[in-house]
Structure formats: structure tokens, C-alpha cells
Amino acid sequence: VMSDAQRKTIYALSTPMGKAGVAVVRISGPDATQVWDNLVQTNKKRHLEPWKLQRCKIIHPGHQEVLDDGLAVFFKSPKSFTTEDVLELHIHSGRAIISSVLNALSALPYCRPAEPGEFTRRAFLGGRLDLTQVEGLKDMIDAETESQRRIALQAAGGASRAEFEHLRTEIIHCLAMVEALIDFGEGEDLEEGVFEQARAKASQLQEKIKAYLKDGRRGEIIRSGLRLAIFGPPNAGKSSLLNFLAQREAAIVTSLPGTTRDILELSLDIGGLPIIVADTAGLRATDDLVENIGIERARNMIHASDVALCVLSLDEIYDPTSSSFHIPTALKELVTLETCFLLNKSDLAAARLPDAQIQNVLGKNAWAASLKSGQGTHEFLNQFTETLKQRYDFSDVQGKNTPLITHSRHRVQLTSAAQFIDSFLQYPIEDIVLAAEELRYAAQAVGKISWTIDVEDVLDSVFRDFCIGK
Ligand code: GDP
Ligand code: ZN
Structure with missing residues (x-):
């Protein structure tokens, strides 16, 4: 849940300050439509059509002076980068023009300048991006070579997120089996050998994680340089x-x-x-x-x-x-x-x-x-x-050998997930409650890589589904 201070509409110049063809000023927050009303003047009497780039004049909200001739596009929440209402002003890139537009924005009481990375932060908080995508986005901007660009794009595009999410879901499935056993005990409600099934599944998952870890650190090496x-x-x-x-x-x-x-x-x-x-x-x-x-x-x-x-x-x-x-x-x-x-x-x-x-x-x-x-x-x-x-x-960064782990943070969490699964596998059925705890930690460790939603919430929902489904 965002606080009011976070929810305030923010604005920033998204391109470098200086002479160039185009500069983009990005505005995000609940009052982005108001910014459009106050600053954007199109031929069609300021008509706001989402996701459509429109010719416009940028006018000062106070004295109504025309500041620049440009383009504006409005992204309606939640289909925007930040998941909030977003307005982008594409103006001519020159110091005086940019300053005049930023000054006009600062005159609006409901706006404030964005902090570094704040748009991405909102995208993350809005659930639009997970942590691997945030990292990927940053790595993409920092990429200096082809191989770096490729692995960053893979992360930013959500492929890594999907992979980690899948892994976590599988661990949770495994946990759900064990939890069901705890709730109903082995017997009429459940087939015999559920614990053995859970163990077999867990060791499969452990193998999978170990395979990810045995990547020669390729992803990290590509990202940070050999x-x-x-x-x-x-x-x-x-x-x-x-x-x-x-x-x-x-x-x-x-x-x-x-x-x-x-x-x-x-x-x-x-x-x-x-x-x-x-x-x-x-x-x-x-x-x-x-x-x-x-x-x-x-x-x-x-x-x-x-x-x-x-x-x-x-x-x-x-x-x-x-x-x-x-x-x-x-x-x-x-x-x-x-x-x-x-x-x-x-x-x-x-x-x-x-x-x-x-x-x-x-x-x-x-x-x-x-x-x-x-x-x-x-x-x-x-x-x-x-x-x-x-x-x-390096030649196969696009192929199926694409390394999943691109940050040591991922490696740390996957390693500890493998260790928790290992502990799970050590427990006899008599200690099933303790064993379940290990799986829960394993899921949490993988969840920390993406860090999208509260692990407990997903866990509850999947567990509930499993029981009802049975
Ligand atoms: P370092 O101490 O290993 O860094 O060696 P340097 O690169 O500073 O080179 C030492 C000396 O060997 C310099 O005088 C170079 O000009 C010379 N040198 C470097 N490469 C060659 C080469 O291929 N042939 C010859 N004849 N001299 C070389
Ligand atoms: Zn030398």
C-alpha cells in the first residue's frame, strides 16, 4: 500500500538535458489527467485519448503562454509503465524549452519532481515489474556490449521472472502436498505414499536448482564483464x-x-x-x-x-x-x-x-x-x-543455454533454496511439520529473487486450492 506522499503525481525529464531532436518529460500519478488539462492544448479542444500520440501545444498553466509545440501521449492506468496514469510530453530538446516546461510543472501544487528511479519503483510497487525486471532494466541501460544487452533484455522482458516464478510455484505445490498430509494424515483422504511423492518432487526440484547454479557464472560474468x-x-x-x-x-x-x-x-x-x-x-x-x-x-x-x-x-x-x-x-x-x-x-x-x-x-x-x-x-x-x-x-546467449542467474543475489537465494530442500529431504515422516517448514523457507528464498508479492499470500491461496481440488 502506497502512502499519500508516494502517490503524489511526479514528473521528470526522462532524456538527457541538452540540445537534441526530442526531449521526453514523463508525468505519473493520479493527477496526470489534470496535468493534461492544464498544460496540453490539442486541436480537438484538449480532448484526451489514451495511448494515442497527439500533436499539441504545451502551455503555461498560469499565464497561458505557449512554451513549445510538441506531442503528448496519455497512458491510462493500469496499462502504463508505472501502472498509474502516465503522461508523456515529447518536446524539443533545448535547455530553455525543457526548463520552461519543468517550471510550468513545478507551478502545479499537486506535482513534485521525481526522485531517481522513482518511476521504476512505482512500476515495481504496482506489480508491473518484479525485481529481476527492475535489475534487467537497469542492466539494459548500462549494457555496453551485445551479450550484455541480450541477457538484460531477457531479464527486463520478464523471462527470468517467469522462470523463477515457475520454480517457486513448484516448490509450493510440493509444500501443499505435505501440508495436506499434516491436515488429514495419511489414510482414506489421501493416497498412500504422498510423503514419498513430495520427496521425489522435492529432489527433482533440487536437481533443477543445482543445474541452474552450475552455469559457470556465465550470466554474472557477461553482466559485470569477464x-x-x-x-x-x-x-x-x-x-x-x-x-x-x-x-x-x-x-x-x-x-x-x-x-x-x-x-x-x-x-x-x-x-x-x-x-x-x-x-x-x-x-x-x-x-x-x-x-x-x-x-x-x-x-x-x-x-x-x-x-x-x-x-x-x-x-x-x-x-x-x-x-x-x-x-x-x-x-x-x-x-x-x-x-x-x-x-x-x-x-x-x-x-x-x-x-x-x-x-x-x-x-x-x-x-x-x-x-x-x-x-x-x-x-x-x-x-x-x-x-x-x-x-x-557467449555465442549462445539467445539460445536455450541463456543463463538465468545474472546477479549474485539470485545465486545466494537459489543456493539457500537448495539447502532448505536438502534439509526437507533429511526429515523422516514423523517430523513432517518441521519438514514442511523447510519447504516454506525454500519457496521464500526463491520468492526473494522476484520479490513481487507476499510469499505467504500465494502460499495460502495455492494451499487452499489444492485442498479444495482434492
Ligand atoms: P612488460 O614489462 O611485460 O609490460 O613489457 P612491455 O610491454 O613494457 O615491453 C617490454 C619491452 O619489450 C619494450 O621495450 C617493448 O618495446 C618490447 N617489446 C614488446 N613486444 C615486443 C615484440 O613483439 N618484439 C620485440 N622485439 N620487442 C617487443
Ligand atoms: Zn609492463
Whole structure:
């Protein structure tokens, strides 16, 4: 239930302040029709037709001066973004015009300026959006790459909401079976083995939740960016690689404040993948990997990353006479099966070393290139990007593999739901009342992801239906 202060009609400029073709001023609340009466003048004597974009003049409610020539559209409650009456004024975008319209609105005693996010908040409170859609909407505005846009759209469009709701309904169904048992006891009213049925259903649901959780964090990674750690000995070409990535492939290059002062972080768009690159280049002072502090920092950085790329200088690690590779011991400690390698400075080698030969030794994600001459860099980047795409399945964001979990909040709740179901499954039938409680918590945990309606309300209604249906 909204308080009166919340219910007051709000207004805001929904587009950026400045010169552009169109600016949109949004008004939402019970008095949106009054705003139309006071500010909008159409040819048809101010006639208000919902959901129809109409040519109009915007006039000052006091002295009746024409402020702008524009368009107005009225969305009648509840079929609007906020579920309230909404009026949109499409005016020319210029500082003076926008200011004059906002001033006119501020002159209306029943209106007040909207707070940040207040339209979305009302949409949420009105039940128009659930929390995953609110997040999706925000993520959509923040999206900088294709894959981010896609997962945000999926959430904003309500697909995630539907999925979580479905899961919750199934848990509640399971609970309803158990509750029925508690009420009537096993016997004539209910078939035998209802508890066993509920348990079977619960373990199915648990499997389903576990499958959602086993997604390699793809959704969160796409949303917040894949964290790539570049490490290697001093002078191998780490900074050169970073420059190469930033100049060649980055649509967006933003400096982020590093986690520590010494680590440089860049946010890049590499082939549609949002990638946050951390470079130990910032470790220059202690770059010497023989020093423990350098190794320790690199280790921490690698640990906090999704992908690690080790840059080595080919001439330092490859001995052409014996055809053998020597990886510095300090680095070996940091290398895992997942580590990718770039053997830089291939221009210094007397003869070209085929990637196949390198991959025999270092695994399939190893390439030789020269960041100085450009030799092999194109192939490296293509194949490296392909490796990431395969690993994180970015290519299939639209397909049925679309990750459901895009925020750690979702993961936290699903994990605890799985734990509650696990507890439920531990109880013998004698403790059925306690067991039911676990299922109720599980449903509540999933409900917190969407947070649309009071969990108890739905629970009551479904339970009631179940009993009557029986
Ligand atoms: P970092 O210490 O690992 O960050 O290495 P830098 O990127 O700062 O490079 C160290 C030195 O190696 C610089 O003088 C670069 O110009 C040079 N360098 C980088 N890449 C190449 C390459 O492919 N070939 C050659 N010959 N020199 C390179
Ligand atoms: Zn460097």
C-alpha cells in the first residue's frame, strides 16, 4: 500500500538535458489527467485519448503562454509503465524549452519532481515489474556490449521472472502436498505414499536448482564483464599487449579504479565480449616475479579473475637448438590447465615456430606472436576470443543455454533454496511439520529473487486450492 506522499503525481525529464531532436518529460500519478488539462492544448479542444500520440501545444498553466509545440501521449492506468496514469510530453530538446516546461510543472501544487528511479519503483510497487525486471532494466541501460544487452533484455522482458516464478510455484505445490498430509494424515483422504511423492518432487526440484547454479557464472560474468588477468615476467610484453587490445579491438576503453593502486584495469569490448583486463603492469616497481610480493599479487589477481593470460618472451623461454621450453619456476606455480599463453617477440626468433609445436607443450590455448611487428597477432586475438566464447558460451546467449542467474543475489537465494530442500529431504515422516517448514523457507528464498508479492499470500491461496481440488 502506497502512502499519500508516494502517490503524489511526479514528473521528470526522462532524456538527457541538452540540445537534441526530442526531449521526453514523463508525468505519473493520479493527477496526470489534470496535468493534461492544464498544460496540453490539442486541436480537438484538449480532448484526451489514451495511448494515442497527439500533436499539441504545451502551455503555461498560469499565464497561458505557449512554451513549445510538441506531442503528448496519455497512458491510462493500469496499462502504463508505472501502472498509474502516465503522461508523456515529447518536446524539443533545448535547455530553455525543457526548463520552461519543468517550471510550468513545478507551478502545479499537486506535482513534485521525481526522485531517481522513482518511476521504476512505482512500476515495481504496482506489480508491473518484479525485481529481476527492475535489475534487467537497469542492466539494459548500462549494457555496453551485445551479450550484455541480450541477457538484460531477457531479464527486463520478464523471462527470468517467469522462470523463477515457475520454480517457486513448484516448490509450493510440493509444500501443499505435505501440508495436506499434516491436515488429514495419511489414510482414506489421501493416497498412500504422498510423503514419498513430495520427496521425489522435492529432489527433482533440487536437481533443477543445482543445474541452474552450475552455469559457470556465465550470466554474472557477461553482466559485470569477464575478468582477464594478464601476467608474466617483466619485459615480456604485458603492457604492449594491453595497448594492443585497447587500440585494436576495444570499442570502449574506460579506466576503472583498480582493486589495488598498483593494478591497472581496463574495460574492453573484445568481439562483443565485455572484458575487464587487469594488468600486472602496475606492479612495475615490484614487477620482479622472483620477489614474493610480486608473485603474491599476481596470484591474488589471477585468483580474482575468470581467465588468466600468461605473456612470455619467446626468446627467453624457447631454446631452438634443443627445441625445448623453459618456463620460469615462479610462473609455473601460477599456471593452471586453464591458463592461456602468448609467446611474444616471435620476431626475435630465427625461424617461425608453428603454433602446433607450442600447443604440444603448453596446451591448445597457446600462441606465438610479435606485438612489435604484428606478426601472428590477428590469429592470436581471433583464437583467444574464440576460446573465451567457447568457455563462457557467449555465442549462445539467445539460445536455450541463456543463463538465468545474472546477479549474485539470485545465486545466494537459489543456493539457500537448495539447502532448505536438502534439509526437507533429511526429515523422516514423523517430523513432517518441521519438514514442511523447510519447504516454506525454500519457496521464500526463491520468492526473494522476484520479490513481487507476499510469499505467504500465494502460499495460502495455492494451499487452499489444492485442498479444495482434492
Ligand atoms: P612488460 O614489462 O611485460 O609490460 O613489457 P612491455 O610491454 O613494457 O615491453 C617490454 C619491452 O619489450 C619494450 O621495450 C617493448 O618495446 C618490447 N617489446 C614488446 N613486444 C615486443 C615484440 O613483439 N618484439 C620485440 N622485439 N620487442 C617487443
Ligand atoms: Zn609492463
